[in-house]
Every structure is written in structure tokens, then in C-alpha cells.
Amino acid sequence: MQKGTLEYEQxxxxxxxxxxxxxxxxxAPLSYGDLSRELARVGHHVPAYEGPMPYLLEDASVRESPDGSLPLLSALVVLQDSGRPSGGFxxxxxxxxYKRSGDDTLLWVREIEKLAEHYGGR
Incomplete structure (x- = not known):
């Protein structure tokens, strides 16, 4: 799956x-593996830890908030072992x-809270 192709966009x-x-x-966060399985259920075979997954997550956040005003969707995807996002997030x-501040934990917790607030009730 190549970035910029119809398959990637879908x-x-x-x-x-x-x-x-x-x-x-x-x-509530989900693991990379869970996201990979969810994608497979809708016909997109994206390995959890290789290939296009990191690009898809970054592009999801950028598309949803190109100007940085909305919370980053990729905050919801975490590593199975640590329960936290990867360094790319x-x-x-x-x-x-985006220019989010704070240590990693504080930044991530704030982002999750903003996601719940922004999308709650939609």
C-alpha cells in the first residue's frame, strides 16, 4: 500500500x-494490533507495526486537524506493552x-481528554 494511492486513501x-x-x-485507547484487526474487518490489511501504519496515523491526525486546533486522533493508538503512544505521536x-507542551504523560493525557470532550456527543 503506497501513500497517495486510492488504496491508501481508503x-x-x-x-x-x-x-x-x-x-x-x-x-479509550486501543493498541496497534487492535487497530490493525479493526482495519482488516473493513477490508484493509495494514500490519500493526510495519508498512503504512505510522503514516496512516500521522495523516489521520493531520487531516482531522490541519491547523492544530483539534486534538490528535493518533493519541488513541498505543503500544501493547506500555499502553502509551509510540514516539512518533x-x-x-x-x-x-500542533506545538503541544508538557512531559509525554501530561501531553498524552491532555490529548485524550480533549478527544473525549471534542467528540463526545457527536
Missing amino acids: ALDAVIEILRSRARQGA FKLARRAP
Whole structure:
């Protein structure tokens, strides 16, 4: 699956819908493996830890909040072992236009809270 192809764009749409739905239901995080299985259920075979997954997560956040005003959807996807997002999430959150601050834990907790608030009741 190559970025910019129809297959990638369709998988990206599916990632966004899965993460929006998760945010609407209280913003409980899910593992990379869980997201991979959810994507497979809707016809997109994306391995949990390789290939396009990191790009799909970054692009989901960027598409949903291109100007940095909305919470980052990728905050919902965590590593199975640690229960926290990967380093890629924190790099994205700290770069322009997002420029989130605080230590990793505080930044992530705030983002989850903002997701639940923004998507709750939608």
C-alpha cells in the first residue's frame, strides 16, 4: 500500500472513522494490533507495526486537524506493552502547527481528554 494511492486513501478514511468512533465512545485507547484487526474487518490489511501504519496515523491526525486546533486522533493508538503512544505521536504533537507542551504523560493525557470532550456527543 503506497501513500497517495486510492488504496491508501481508503485505508486512511477507515482509520479516521475508527478513531472518531472510539473518541465518541469516551476516547479509550486501543493498541496497534487492535487497530490493525479493526482495519482488516473493513477490508484493509495494514500490519500493526510495519508498512503504512505510522503514516496512516500521522495523516489521520493531520487531516482531522490541519491547523492544530483539534486534538490528535493518533493519541488513541498505543503500544501493547506500555499502553502509551509510540514516539512518533509525541514528535507530531510537538511540531508546528500542533506545538503541544508538557512531559509525554501530561501531553498524552491532555490529548485524550480533549478527544473525549471534542467528540463526545457527536
